Amino acid sequence: MVEKTIWQPSPNFDDRGDGVPTDMLVLHYTGMETGAAALARLTEENSQVSAHYLVEEDGTVFQLVEEKNRAWHAGVSAWRGETNINARSIGIEIVNPGHEFGYRAFPDNQMASVADLSKDIVERHGIQPTHVVGHSDVAPARKEDPGELFAWEKLSEIGVGIWFGKGWRADLTRPSLHVGSEGDIVQRLREHLRGIGYGVAEIGLFDDELSVVIKAFQRHWRPNLIDGVADSETQSAVEEIFKRSGRLTPLAARLT
Numbered sequence: 656m657v658e659k660t661i662w663q664p665s666p667n668f669d670d671r672g673d674g675v676p677t678d679m680l681v682l683h684y685t686g687m688e689t690g691a692a693a694l695a696r697l698t699e700e701n702s703q704v705s706a707h708y709l710v711e712e713d714g715t716v717f718q719l720v721e722e723k724n725r726a727w728h729a730g731v732s733a734w735r736g737e738t739n740i741n742a743r744s745i746g747i748e749i750v751n752p753g754h755e756f757g758y759r760a761f762p763d764n765q766m767a768s769v770a771d772l773s774k775d776i777v778e779r780h781g782i783q784p785t786h787v788v789g790h791s792d793v794a795p796a797r798k799e800d801p802g803e804l805f806a807w808e809k810l811s812e813i814g815v816g817i818w819f820g821k822g823w824r825a826d827l828t829r830p831s832l833h834v835g836s837e838g839d840i841v842q843r844l845r846e847h848l849r850g851i852g853y854g855v856a857e858i859g860l861f862d863d864e865l866s867v868v869i870k871a872f873q874r875h876w877r878p879n880l881i882d883g884v885a886d887s888e889t890q891s892a893v894e895e896i897f898k899r900s901g902r903l904t905p906l907a908a909r910l911t
């Protein structure tokens with residue numbers, strides 16, 4: 656267990672529902688000016704929002720909702736064909752002003768606490784690396800958190816989330832795909848994104864909706880440029896993460 660967790664109960668939770676497995680971990684940033692303001696909002700009844708945990712910039716961990724209950728953090732969202740994300744996930748809010756109020760690096764102490772807490776959660780619940788996501792992954796059209804400064808690679812080193820294989824290098828020889836592009840190569844891109852878990856349509860040319868999903872992918876796996884264009888490096892990264900994610904299967908089918 657993670658030491659020094661402070662219990663700060665939120666009234667904003669309900670039952671997960673019968674037979675729903677807890678098989679996802681969703682990471683957020685708070686997107687408010689201070690951690691104190693975020694903690695107040697997440698524990699105040701009128702807000703109707705919560706998370707299981709909040710991690711302050713100094714590394715202090717608050718628990719707001721018991722893991723057996725459903726916290727209200729993901730909103731309208733989808734991953735691997737499932738849409739009841741709150742019901743099947745643990746949610747962690749990481750204090751950061753976010754893109755609206757001055758997005759900044761996550762301090763080392765905070766990142767260390769997030770890593771310890773996440774590792775503990777995925778081990779206790781048997782959450783697969785493919786099921787550790789950012790809010791922007793499950794709600795690409797609405798959300799940007801936890802954002803491109805979040806250390807996904809570090810988390811993957813302790814078994815939390817998917818990252819590239821050792822020695823992997825992007826293929827930089829492919830033509831760029833952008834809004835308006837079409838053809839088999841766009842269909843394959845859609846198929847791979849769906850295989851990773853993103854909620855994209857199976858068929859269609861490269862439209863605005865696909866561009867938004869590419870941005871979400873880039874925030875997580877190609878953070879140095881987030882422009883919604885599937886350039887060669889992005890395509891190659893999508894393919895690699897798809898390969899490491901396995902085939903598209905409903906979450907329930909992955910349970911043992």
Ligand SMILES: [Zn+2]
Binds near residue numbers: 682683684728790798
């Ligand atoms: Zn969020």
